[in-house]
Amino acid sequence: MAVSTGLIEMTEVEAGLYLHFSPPVYYSVSNPHDPAAVRGARARREDFRMWQNELPSADADLRLTLARLRRSTGHGDGYITSAIFAHQRLEELPRLKLLQRRLVHLDLHRLKAIDGVLNKIDASVTAHMAVIDEELTDFLTPTRANQNLPTPGEIRKKLNAIIQTLDTSVSEKDDPLPDPRDHFEVGFEGDRAYITVETDAATGLEIDIRVRKHAAANNMSLVDAYNDLMRGEGNTSVTLNIYRAHDVEDAPGWMSDVGYINPTFTDELAAKATRIRDMDELKDKMVKGYATPEDIKAVIIGFDGGCSEADCSCPGHRTQMEHRVNHADGGPTTAANMAAFCPTHHNVKTDGRMTYIIDPHTREKYLLYEDGTYVISEPRGPLSLKERRWLQTVGQRMHNRRERVRKESQDRRNLEKRAGLSTPPPTEDDPPPF
Numbered sequence: 001m002a003v004s005t006g007l008i009e010m011t012e013v014e015a016g017l018y019l020h021f022s023p024p025v026y027y028s029v030s031n032p033h034d035p036a037a038v039r040g041a042r043a044r045r046e047d048f049r050m051w052q053n054e055l056p057s058a059d060a061d062l063r064l065t066l067a068r069l070r071r072s073t074g075h076g077d078g079y080i081t082s083a084i085f086a087h088q089r090l091e092e093l094p095r096l097k098l099l100q101r102r103l104v105h106l107d108l109h110r111l112k113a114i115d116g117v118l119n120k121i122d123a124s125v126t127a128h129m130a131v132i133d134e135e136l137t138d139f140l141t142p143t144r145a146n147q148n149l150p151t152p153g154e155i156r157k158k159l160n161a162i163i164q165t166l167d168t169s170v171s172e173k174d175d176p177l178p179d180p181r182d183h184f185e186v187g188f189e190g191d192r193a194y195i196t197v198e199t200d201a202a203t204g205l206e207i208d209i210r211v212r213k214h215a216a217a218n219n220m221s222l223v224d225a226y227n228d229l230m231r232g233e234g235n236t237s238v239t240l241n242i243y244r245a246h247d248v249e250d251a252p253g254w255m256s257d258v259g260y261i262n263p264t265f266t267d268e269l270a271a272k273a274t275r276i277r278d279m280d281e282l283k284d285k286m287v288k289g290y291a292t293p294e295d296i297k298a299v300i301i302g303f304d305g306g307c308s309e310a311d312c313s314c315p316g317h318r319t320q321m322e323h324r325v326n327h328a329d330g331g332p333t334t335a336a337n338m339a340a341f342c343p344t345h346h347n348v349k350t351d352g353r354m355t356y357i358i359d360p361h362t363r364e365k366y367l368l369y370e371d372g373t374y375v376i377s378e379p380r381g382p383l384s385l386k387e388r389r390w391l392q393t394v395g396q397r398m399h400n401r402r403e404r405v406r407k408e409s410q411d412r413r414n415l416e417k418r419a420g421l422s423t424p425p426p427t428e429d430d431p432p433p434f
Contacts, residue, residue, distance in 0.1 A: 027103075048104050066081065096133055110150075113153075114159065128167065135162050136159065144364065146375055147364075160260060184198075202242075208317075241255070241302075242255055244270065246278075257315030257317065286332050289333060292338065301381060303381045304379050305340075305384070308340055309367065353369065362385050
């Protein structure tokens, strides 16, 4: 039996749950007013139930399990194995599992992304896993109606940032292999050549910015711009912005497209900085002209992280600065009236197919489309309220953990003294111990 709720056909159970809970906040993939979202939620729920019910026990024969699920699902061994591992990982994240059982908002791609990153952490350190569970659950809990769900890539970046605050002995990269060395190689195939360069993140970002800036200035392709620069026939100047909380000890850094980077590498980059600017002092800066100066642009990218359109992965340094209230209509050139959009979505707004408003407190964007639909896009940059709260929480947790370890060590030392297990230092009259 099905009942009608608006334009959406729901089963009787689904309608009862919706009417009972009346969710005031939800991700757009769970929008009860969107027919496609309702159908997608059903598919995710059935897929989640299937894998949860098919998880093998600890003593089960994996080969037989794979053979049976191959026949039943039509998927290959690699897909099935990664699905099993992703669902087994939820057993180590009880808070996230409880949230997923309630919302079923994470599809298999996102669950696999979580498992893939957590392969690098020592899951036997329960204190670390508890922090990851708490922070990840908070990150994946909606706070507004029709909020955009973080992409698998954004989830990976967030997890890597959390891990870097707990264990800097592992790489912030997802590759389980040891970090490769810098690498340069040129290969040839017929009349084509292929250049492969592997270097640190800051240098890679600098190259990307230089090539794109030269291409835009001379109206040429990226390949022609790269060739020009390599031949010494072009010249560009670039500014790399590394964001870092100044009030959090050993805070990780953040770079456009790269995401969070470990504190050690951040220290190395900070030592090379030619200028340090306080973003809080610039957030209210306003200029009269239309063009956005570099410092205001840095604030906007620091807030938004990348393109403000939901699900767009364009990084901040490739975006354009967009006036919410058009400059010609009196809109000021200041961070409060501006947002970062990639060229494609900038044109969508310019053409009138989309408009938006900015929450002045959270910087969330309410994107309103000409077909009457809307979505809430969360800011992803290090200056956004949610990211700053997260860093503060982690900083406090790190400080408390160090204080606790120090106290435990001091208690242990006092216990050793009382038990006569410590040897007092020699007096000046004592002979040397040899």
